[in-house]
Structure formats: structure tokens, C-alpha cells
Amino acid sequence: MIPGETGRARTVARRLWVTTMLAGLALSTAAAAQEAPSGAAEPAEGAAIRLNTIVLRAKGGTAPAYSGGQVAAGSGVGILGNKDFMETPYSTIAYTDEHLRNREAQDIGSAIGGTDPAIYVPNKRNIYETYTIRGFSSSADDVTFAGLVGMAPNMRGTTEFAERVEVLKGPSTFLYGMPPGGSVGGAVALVPKRAGDDPLTRVTTSYSSDSLWGLHADVGRRFGANKEWGLRVNAVTRDGDTAVENQKHGVDMGSVALDWRGERARASLDYYKLREDMKGVNYFGLSAGSDVTTLPKARSGEHSLAAPWSFNTNETETFVLRGEVDLTDDITAWAAYGRRTGGYDALMTSSTLLNNAGDMTVSAIRSRRDGTQESAELGLRGSFITGAVGHDWTITATRFDSANTYKDARLGITSTTNIANPDWGHAPDLSGYDASGPTQIINQKLTSIGVADTMKLFDDRLQLTLGLRHQTVESSNVMISPTGVRTTSASYDSSRTSPALAFVYKATDQLSFYGNYIEGLSPGQDAPANAVNAGETLPPYRTRQIELGGKWDQGAFATTLALFQITKPSAYLDPVTMVYGVYGEQRNRGIELNVFGEVAPGLRLLGGASYTDAKITKASVSENEGRKAAGTPAFMAKLGVEYDVAPVPGLTLTGALNHTGKRYASNDNTLSLPAYTVLDIGARYEAEIGGNPLTVRATIQNVTDKAYWAGGNLAGGYGTPRTFLLSASMDF
Template sequence: MEFVVDRMAGRRRALLAVLAGVSLIACSTALQAQAPATQRAAAAVNVSVPAGSLESGMLSLGRQLNLHLLYPSSLTRAKRTPGVSGALSPAAAVSALLVGTGLGHRFTGANTVQIFDPAAPATTGASGPAGAIALDTIEVQGQNLTATLQNDGLAKDGYRVSTISSLGPLGPVALKDTPFSVSVAPRELIQNIQAQSPDDVFKVNPYTRTQTPQASGWAPMVNMRGFTTYDTAEDGLRRSYSHATSLEDKERVEVMTGLSGFLYGAAAPAGMINYVYKRPTFERLNSVTLGTYGAGQAYVHGDFGGRIDDAGTAGYRLNVVKQGGGTAVDDQKIDRLLVSGALDWKITDRLKLEFNASHSKYDMDVPSSYWFFRAGVPHGRAPDASKNWSQPWIRDEIEKTRIAARLTYELNDNITLRAGYAREWLDRPVQDHTMNSVRTPGKYYQVAIRSGQTKNEFDAVQAFADVKFDMFSIRHKLTFGYHMYSDMGWGTPYSPNTGYVGPFPMTRPLHVREPAFPLNTTSPYKSGYVRNHNVVIGDQIEFNDQWSALAGVTYSRINTHSLGQNGLRAQPDYNQGRWSPSASLLFKPAPWLTLYGSYIEGLEQGGVAPDTSINYGTVMAPMVSRQYEVGAKAQLGGVLVTTALFDIEKAYEFEDLTRLYTQDGRQRHRGFEFTATGKVTEDLTVIGGLTLLDAKVEGGTYDGKTPMNVARVLAKLYAEYELPWMRSLFLTGGVYHTGRQWANNLNDDRLKSYTTLDLGLRYATQVYGKPLTLRANVSNVTDKNYWQNSYYLGAPRTVAVSAQITF
């Protein structure tokens, strides 16, 4: 075991050396003066683009001149270029490429060019009823994706996103061409709501609500469509769960609701959270933010990016965060460090390497306590969430180190090869927790647990090929390949606890002296692994401008191996697989409207019996889920509106009255979703949504009951209003409503609905010619106490302020 620990420490030292190198690049290049965009645009370069398809010409010219050409994909369809040849400036070359197409262009940066239709009203696209316009989807083929994502979903556009960076093996796709419910929290929204953890994003996102908060010390769990999941991906590379997730180095958070088996392999039917890392910028970026994430959590965040060489074939991005101080909860403190770097290298015109490395430490005093209630005891009124319902000496420490690389090779204009790999080392040297047991109304007992060191190693691999071809006038994009993820774990035999002490009154918490826990003389032991292997083939079919389809199938295999501290199998191995098909049909009766219907199946790893169960740690058998969905996506003015009707079923897992965690019956959720994102007027931005759920258990012990922790109604509205008489001053705020939930499987303890209010201000100005943004946000303005679900209290009132300067 000492060898394993030394080897992991060596890898981390090597990674820190890489991050130090990125830091040196950032510092040295930040000192170099950038040539003005006009000068670079005027330099003559020999180019050669043959006459033919405008789409192919765009890709070729972009590669030769290292330009990022941004344009709606509908603009290039059926258009041809006369070709370009000779020594020309980039501006002249683009103009020559567009001769006879009726299109115009403008440089929005030294290497970024926007292609547009001068005859289109307001924005590119066909007009529709009531001022509707076509979805201005950016073409994301080739190596334009980085620039596309960095310019997509900006605050000035109402956070309305056109492109999804990764839809499983399908890679980047237009949101309007996605036959699933997907929403995105882009970079500027994450910044403007001052989100420091996924919980802040889940609060604003129309589809999601937090099930297990990050402040609990456990991995964040999210609830979507009434189901819960830890499942996440990072840049499309899967993983089982993620502790202490940072957002400062993320470009966006993409949320897909519902089944994702065809796209991501074994996963819960709730959906998938994909965290997208920031990539290098081709224009100079230096940004420093000072602020507090609430109470005394002061922090500084530096975000630096730019090109390494004048040609822009290589670029860097560096994010550094240091945070420390108390939260809005008594005695709770967070001390956090993040160093995250990215390097991109355009090896050739068709070959690109992307590399990421990060290291983080997340230390917390007094993680939020877990509550559970004895059968027949109602939750009643929630206690004061700003109090420390744990103990002052409870601590949690998490250290993570991650490396990842992706390689993209465009063999030609029709074939693209993609590969990626990620590995993360997770070390938890300290992990104290408390659980509060309510056995009679108004009183609770408490157990404090001190666990020894545990570790995990996460791996993810993917290799895909995209092949575009036409057959009988039908366009195809065929994707096939392999992807996998695994979790190798080391457990601990050391887990002393205080035993339940109490009872204590729920009117105020009582704190006790830290007990003398026995000395830990043990070492972590290899506790086993979980692996998921997937072989996938999918076809994106375009019959004509109105009809398209997505069809595919994934063979997914789950392999689990569980060991006890004696090295013997703790339970039988599981090694089985199945095919998970998916089929969707899309119809566009108008350019601004997409209708779709889809069917998808998924394989899900069985749940793990929680701490409260008598069979704690037992892994349930894998489950098969099915989903039917119909929906619509419409661009109405500057607002993207989506609706969906869905029907999902899966095996029902629960803890019975004897505290045995088991599977029995089927869980079926039928529901309706509605979202609206974008600019209602020039001054008003909205992000809102409504989810209505009818969830039931069919068969088994709890036939006809509603599953616990499922809210029948979820309604949200976040808005920003720019004052017409004081431009650059924005009033911000949100109203978030969660309907009633059953707190147990018997349906005899119902949690009250709750509504919280957020308010804020944002002001953009300049200091010595440099952009300065001031932000202030108050969450839970009324300081409402509520049960977020049957296990956790909601967050108390929190005030966050920051100042960001860009230079």
C-alpha cells in the first residue's frame, strides 16, 4: 500500500510541475504586447481553396489562416464558392471566398470572423410569426468549437445557447437538433450569479434541484424529473460522481434530463451533468476577481488566457482560486485552493491536441448534518438552518488531482477521428460526519463518525469516428466507437463513532466536547472497482430541410468487484451487459420551430445501501429504464422556448421498515416540462421553467404510493433587467418554488412546499479604460427555514459580493 501511495504522490508532483509550467507560460505571455487586430488581419498569406461547396471552403480557409469562422449552419447549405488563391490578407481572403454567396463578414477579434446574411432582420435566420427568428446555431465542425462556445450564451444574448459542446459520443450538436431536454448554464451566467458550487447552478437551472448539497461533504446529488443522480461527465468523459466540484475553471454546465443510456452508457434515468472546462483564448485574457461567496468566504480568482505563439497554433488557459473563511452557517468554514491549466496545440491544420491538468484542496469545518426520522415521526417545522446542527470539531478534507487529454484528427472534410482520456486521483484523509436521528417530535439524537483515509482513482476513455456521407440525397453523420469509465476504490477499516447521544431539543443545537477517538493505525485497503464498457453506433440523418432523425444503439456492460478489508470478496462479482437502443424523429415545420419524438433505454448501476441501512454498502443489481418523450423547441423573438412530455420507468429502490435497502416494484414518472431562456425585451432577460410530475410506484410493497422526495411541482424564474435610464446597471433576482414532497415511502409524512427569493445588482463600468464589473447577490432574502428534502435543510440567507477587472 505504501508503494501505491508513493506512486500517486509522484504523479501529483509531476502534475504540479505541469501546472507550474502553464503558470510560467501565462505570466510570460501576459507581458508580451499583442499586435492590433487590424495589423494581423492585414498581413498577406498564401492561400489556396478550390471552387466548390462553401461549407468545405470555410473549413479549408479557417485551417490555412487559423481563423475561427462563426456562422449559422443554415447559411452555407447549398451555397458554393468560386475559390480563393494567392497571397491575400485574411480579410481579403474571406471576402473572395464569399463572392457570389450574398453573405457578409466582420472581424470580431484578431482571429474570429462572424459570417452573416446582410438581408436578414436583426439576426441571421428566417423570420417567423410574432417576430420569431431561426435558431442562430453556430456551425461547430472542425476546430471552430472553442471559439463557438466562448461566444455562445453571453449575457447580452440573454444566456440563450445555440450549441451543446458534447452530447455523448455524438460530440458537439446544435441545441435545436437535439431530441432531448437539454439546458446550459454558460460562463457569464455562472459568473453573474456568483456560483461557487453546483448547488448554485442547480438552483437557477429550470430542470434541476439539489438533493445532496456539496456542503454536506458528500458528492453533490441532483434531482431531475423526480429521479436522483450523482452521474456526471467532464468534457464528455464519464465518471460516477464528483466531490468538491469547482466552477471557476468551467466554461459551462450542460444539463440533460431523462435517460442517457445510448449517449453516456450506464447512468441513472434522472439525466446527465456535463462540466465543460475553459479552453485557451486566442485573444488576450487577464481577469482578476476579488469577493466573498457569502459571510466571511473571501476569495481571489485569476483567469488568464492567450496564444503562446504569434500564429496562434498553441494557446493556454490558467485559473487559480484561493478561498477561505466562514459561511452563513455557524462554525462552518471552507478553505479551498484550485489551480487549473489548459493547453491547446494545433499540431497541423487537421490535428489538434487539448490537454488539461488541475489540482484542488477542499477543507471544510462542520459539513452539514444528515437528518433521518423514525417511522411515524413527522418532519414538522424546519429548524434554524443558520445554526450548527453538527459539532464544531467535525471536519472534512478532499484533495483532487486530474489530468485529461483529447485528440481530434480531421482525416478529410468527411471523416473525423476523436479520442480522449482522463484520470483523477481523489484523496480523503479526513472525513468526519454527523447524523441526526429524530425519534420523537421536537427532539433528536446524534452520532458523530470519524473515518480513516479513503482514496479513489477514476479513469475515462473514449475513441470515436464521425463519417459524413450522402445516400440517395439523404445526408448522414455516422458516429461509432468505444467509451468506458471506472472507479477504483480504497476503503478504511477505521470508523469509530460516539454512538447516539441525546436527546437534544430541536429549538437549538447542543455541542459536546470532542471525544478521545482511538488512534488510527490502519492503512487503506483495496475495496474494489466499478467499470462500465460501452460500444456505440449512432446515425444523425437529414432527409431534407424539415425532416431529420437520430437512431443508434449502445452495448453497455457493467463489471463490479467488491472486496472486504480481509481481501476476500464482500459480495459476488457482477459482469453483465445489454443493448440500449434509441430512436428519434425531428420535424421543422418552420425554421424557428422543431418538433420531436424519442424513445430511449438505459442500463443503470444498482444503488448502494446508505449508512442508515442494516446492509450498508451492499450494491443492488443493475436496472433497465425506459423513456418516451415528445417535445418542441421554438425561437420566439429573442427567447428559446422548450416543452416536453415524458414517461419514464425503472426499478424501485428504497429502505424498508426493517432498514433493509432493497429493490421492489417499478417506479414510473410521467410529467411535463416548460422552459424559456433569453431576451424578452432589449432590457429584460429571463430564465424560467415549470415541471409538473405524476410519480407512482407500480407493484411491490408500496404499490400506488408516491416515491419519496419527489416534488409534484417545480417552478423557477430568474430575471435580469437593465435600467433604461442608467445603462450597465442590472437588477437581478429569482423566485424558486418546490412543491410538496413525501418524506418517506409510506406517504404519511409530507414536507411543506417552499419558495425562496434571491435579489441582486450588477454594474459594469471602466477604470482607467479597463472593464470593471461589480456584483452583489442575496440568496434566500427572507432567510426562510425549510426542509430541502427529507435528509437536508435548505441553505440560509447568504450575501455574496465581488469585483472583477479585465485587462
């Protein structure tokens, strides 16, 4: 079915993906396609008829929005290129810029975790943004920007310069190459904004309680006789107090996106610079000591588990240059190169809960990181036909280089206090911190070569994808003492080849089934000094996924169902042989149901439910085998609702319900965090002032001010308190 079609039209128009010589933009045009089926009654004279939509998509551009505008009809799938979601043999979703603005989502976690039941975001304003996908941890370091891994903002991201935020669930080494951090639960990609054919000048003001104010300008223009040049500029500033006591947050970001589309070639340059200043925030959070047998009850999220003197400054400057050319009508070549510089400067607390009475110790950690990352890709993509079989093939090579210098110092215990009324003590003495040099230097090189062939049979009803990616990992880790002596030096050079198999069977234009086998790779670890094989570096860990699913597109409303199994190995020291090896394993089995689109005119749904059985199947402590893996909710259900109030044109009521199930805080399953349910409500109103479109949005997060533990363990801290969001956007 065609994205945006209401289902009330009497026939189905096939989607047309038209290869043009344009780049960077998704163009859509409405075409009348009205043919009454045999025996159908003619519409009454004067009755409104909803016409079908035929979608034209520019080569290299983003997919058009699906009905309701919250998600896109397709997304990028790494080596396979851009694909419609009904023809994608994986579980994917792409959130649109419109959805991000309406949700007032200002970071990646808010963008992808609000309505997706496969994604769990442990906290909102940790200095290092993390989330789990299908029960496995991922982070900002592994987010792709403009098609290149490692080019997204350091530590944390913002969304104002993104046209799409795309999520692929499950391991992704074959599709993208091994991510720098080794994430295996899924892949997240930021797609930068491009100038549209229509001029855009939009200014948005925002407010978040208690006094976090923001201003965002978004300007886009196209130039040239055929509008071949495009320029998109975004500038954001936010600063003030959050709804958490003693917590401040400031962001300054500017981005420029330049693109050119010629007759047989396209090019783009993306640049952004971001600085984030945070106070009263944390990274390590709270851990439970061995004497703790009962976890304390969570307090309201307005209370902090970070010292008021803690801080973090995070800076990123990045550019990505990309070009592609049509060598023939059937073969396209492309190349891309990106460079990112920056790091963070932080003072954090690390607290340990000592007993069931809530006593705890607070220690301070000073940390600084500076680094440079370079990412590049070369590729060829084409198509040909052999007999009755069509082939879409791709060959690609990637390279990622990273050099980071760290300077860490543990500053000792600053306070012994109680979690019910913490006294964080005075800020530690930092006078000697800058006198010493770095404490650690980490270099990493990731190179890969991938090939893929999607074979299309039976009028494209059956599509089989076969592929391989050969991944090489090189790294070095140098530890440096306070006197400048290099105390430990470990190097690593290993490689693996990851196969992939996937299929899509389109039973009808509205119903497709898919399946895949795909692997993920994570860097192997070094054997500790007390191991028989001390210093040995293990080869990359191979995570395996098997997935089966179905997708039902009713034109304006879609439902997807996925069943998956992911097995992820881990290493530990065998207590008998004293050999360090890959003996451990976690197996996650799950089922996910997702819905999106317009279930009825003016009523939009986005969300779903998931059940994940995260089990430790092999462990160094045999008693833990068969137990639930820590930090993974067994059940999650999320639903976002939008309802257009017909008697009041322009008014839309919004709401979101988020239920997160019980999580175990330890692998022995003796400590657990209770389930919680959070309700958000809101509204937006669209009008015109002097011919200029105006949209006002208001949201109350956690209406009931529910107190809950946010993370998979205590380190996640307290959940988000009741928070008021308000924004106003005007187009000029």
C-alpha cells in the same frame, strides 16, 4: 432563427455551422443580412437597424452564446457530438461562463439548480454534492469533464475552470455510456475553458457572508504565427466562515488548459488540482425514527444540523489528453484519455429523530477514501449521402476503470439531545482509527461500444437518429474486518445492449418538434445472505424513457416544452419466495416548460416550471403501490430576471424566484415536508477604470430569511439562510 437575433430584423438568416480546421474555440462574426420583405416600409433615415448574426463555429468548439448570454445555442450530446438546441432530440441546456460569473455560482448545484425546474438541489454545502434531475438522484461522481466520464472533481465541484456547464435531462447510456454511479435522471458535463483569440487577464475578488473571502485569476493567451497554440490558466482560493453557524469552507484550485489547432488536426491537454476543506458540515444529516409522526418545523438556515467538530477534506488531481484528426474531408477520428486521483477524509455525524418532541441521538462516523480512476474513448465520426438521405454516423468505444479503498468506522453515540437546541457532545476519540487497515475495496470496470446514425431527409427538415450501445459492467466489492480478514467478497460481470430512437422535425426555421426513446443503466445489486439466491448479482437495471417535446426559437427568446415518462426498476427480497429480484418500480411522468433569452431589449428571462408525478408502481410493501415516491417535489417553478436600467448605463438589476412544492419524506406518504418559496435579489454595474473593464456584482440570497427544509427528507437539513454575496472583476 439565429442565436442573438433580436426579432426586429426584417429577415431571417440561416445559421451556418462551418467546418474548419480550427479547434477548441467558438468564433462568431456579424454579417449584415438586411432584405426588406415585400410591401414593408423603408426605415426612416438615420434609424437604427439591428442586423442579423451569422454564426461560424470552430470544429470541436463550444456553441456560441444565445441572445442574452446566459445559455449557449447548443451543447455536446455525447455520441452525437455538438448540436444546435433546435436540432437536438433531447431536452438540453448549456450555461455559459458569463452566466456562472453573474450568478456568482461557485459549485455545480448553484450553476444548474438555480433556474432549471427539472433540477432539485437538496442542500448547498453537503460534503457530497447531490441533486435530482426529473426526480431521480444524481451526484458529482457521474459528472463528465472534458468529454470523459468520471474526471470531474471528487465529491464536489467548482465552476471557475468551466466554459460551459451542460445538462441533458433524462437517461443517457446510449449517448455517454453508463455513468459510474448509475444516474438515470440526466447527465451533467463540465466543458473546460480555452484561450480565445483576444488576450485575457481577469482578476475577481469575492465575499460571502459571514466572512468567506475569495480570489480568482483567469488568464488566456494564444501563440504562434496563426495563433495555433492556446493557454488558459485559472487559479482560485476561498476561505472563511459561511452564513451557517460553526461552518467553515476553504477551496484551493488551479487549472491549466493547453490546446493546439493545426490544419487537419487538433489536440488539447487539461489539468487541474483541487483541495477543499470543510468544517461543521455533514453527509448523513438527520433521519426520522419509527415513532415520529409529525416532523418538526424548520429553523432558519443559519442553524446547523452538523456537529462543529465534523470536517471533510477533499482532494482531486486530474489530467485529460485529447486529440482528433481529419482523415478525409468527411471523416474525423479522435481519442482521449484521462486519469484522476484523490479522495476524501471526513468525520461526520448521523442523527436520528426519536419522537415528535424533537429528541434525537447523535452518532459519529469516520470515513476515508482514496482512489484512482482512468477514463478513455476512441471514435470515428463522418457523413455521407445515399440518394436523398444524408447520414451523420458515429462509432465510439469507451473504457472506465475505478479502484477505491475505503476505511470506515462507526464511533457510537456522542450525544442525546433535542433538535430545538442541539448539544453535539465532544468530538469522539479517534486515536485508534489509523491503527487499522481498510474496511472495503471496490473495483469497477465499464466498457462500451456505441454506434449512431442520424438520417436527414427533406432538406434536413426531418432527422431520424438510430443507435445502439453495448455496455459491459465488471465490479468487485471486498469487505474487510478490523482484524484484516476478508469477510465478504462479491464480484460482478454483466452486460446489456441499449437501443435508442429519436427524431427532430423542423416545421419551420423557428419551430421544431422532437421525440426519443432512450435507456439508462445502473449496476445490479447482490442478493443478501438470507435470500434463496444469496450472492447472485443481478444484471444492470434498465431504466426507460419516452419523451416528446417542442422548441420555439423567436430569435432572441426561446421556449421549450417537454413531456416525459421514466420508469426505473429496483430490487427487493420477495417475502414469500425469499428470492431477491427486480420486482420494484418507480414511474415518473412529467411536463417541463423552459424559457431563456431576451424577451425585450434589456430584459432577460431564464427559468420555467415543471410538474412531476413520481409514483411507486411496484413495491415490496403492497400498500405503498400507487403512492408518491419520497423526495420528489410535484411542482417547481423558477425564474431568473435581469433588467438593464437604461437611464444608468452599465447597471443591471437581477432577481430570482424559486418555488419548491411539497415533498413526501417516506414512501408510505405519512411524513411530508412543506412547500417553500425563496427570493433572491441583486445588481451589477459595469464600468471602466483607466480603460480596464470593471464589473461589480451584489446579491442577497433568501432575502426574507425563509426557514425551510431543503431536502427530499430531513437529511437535507435546513435551507440556505439569508446570504450576502459580493464580487468585483477587472480585466487588464
